[in-house]
Amino acid sequence: MGTKENIIHVKSFDFALQIIELYKQMLNQKEYVLSKQLLRSGTSIGANVEEASAAISKKDFISKMSISAKEARETLYWLKLIEKSQIVKIDVSGLLEKSEELIRILTSIVKTSQGSLK
Template identity: 65%
Template sequence: MSNDYDKDNIVLNKSFDFALEIIELYKILKSKNEFVISKQLLRSGTSIGANVEEATAAQSKKDFATKMSIASKEARETRYWLRLLNKSKLVEYDYKNYLNKIDELIRIITAIVKTAQSNLSKH
């Protein structure tokens, strides 16, 4: 389900596509009246891409690193909610698919943050 917004920005595309999947999972949770977890998951899962998007228009290298760090934190929070949802067995969903995708996003974003912070310390 790749979007064509910015074909060269892999993390932007992956985080956008992941947000769409989170919205679908949110709909399932909402239909089961699981409002607390569904809202937390929706907020953190869509915030990843929003922060990556903001980072593309960063005002400075420091601002870029900050926005990507926030995206990293949101991705980790999303992984927490997915794990909790899986262990609680509130709904049936493809946990491994979501876990693989969030872990991939965490790896990509972590690498970007490390590079950005390294570049900041050089100046």
Template identity: 60%
Template sequence: MNGKPNVIKEKSYQFAIDIVQLYKAMIKQNEFVLSKQIVRSGTSIGANVEEAIAAQSRRDFISKMSIASKEARESNYWLRLIRDTNLLKDVDLNYLISGSEEIIRIITAIVKTSSTTNEV
């Protein structure tokens, strides 16, 4: 590795931590269905980014990052649904929604760049 920080790796990991905290809050309010959906998709982003970092080929890298993008979009959907249905009282989800949108933008740029260059 080149010693530079990996922005998407760091952001997706912090996002997963925040999602686990949200999951705990949802469980405390006896929300068991949507909590499982958001914890699954929200933690899967970083897991797929990690797999992409260890990819065996550019094609494998793009595939894993594309999956991470889909999981980020799914997480954004669940977060908006939870917010807009007022499922959680006194919980501001806007920072998580913004975070998921930022992750989507970063991963989209990575996939586009990786699809058009000869290097991973």
């Protein structure tokens, strides 16, 4: 397993913990709809990274990492919506940056892995 894969394991797990924390804060502010969407997509990034590490083939690995990247993009969308709508009074700018970083790392892993398939 390469260095990027190790980094993505740690970063996606830490990100999921922060998403859970944000979810709790949002519930405290009586926001139940966006918070649930965010919780689902934000925690599934790491879950798919974890599944990728047990992939049975290179194609399976790429598929799981691609799903992680899509979930990270969806999470970025929810975070932007939370920030712009001001539906809750919580600063999500740090999480926006972290989700963009996860997208960059995951995209790089997918592209590198696809390159080695050829």
